[in-house]
Amino acid sequence: MQRLFAPWRYAYVSGASAVPGCVLCRAAEGGPDTLTLCRTGRAVALLNRFPYTSGHAMVAPIQHCADFALVDSETMAEMMAVTQRVVRALEAVYQPHGFNLGVNLGEAAGAGITDHLHVHVVPRWRGDTNFMTVAGEVRVLPEDLDRTWARLREALGEAHG
16 A cells, blocks of 8 residues: 655644634734735735645635624625635636635534634636545645745735845
């Protein structure tokens, strides 16, 4: 039997990746360690540190809020505008065949971050659900997060000069 090692996943699987505070609030503050892609007055986009596919991003309100019903309509509209920007950047950089866009409200719905609302933007390609994902519960990503971050920041016009 062959083995595929992904040591960067150990921190997530073991729970050692847990950092005090809200990861999405930290992302709103920016910096490469947060994998922040872009920020507006009301919304922030960042890469998911434990992606389903290369380019898996999240868009969240700057305001810390878990309740979908409590987010004001201006913030929701800005989140969707940022989501559109991220989709366009992903299309330009990766040429995916489609996207999954989704919001998981609560742990029972699959939310890994339950206390801060966010939209997942997951680029998809025909055949990206293969035996590794289905049988082995493993995801094979062709690119590391630092490279993904740099490429998408450039596509979003957010590269540091």
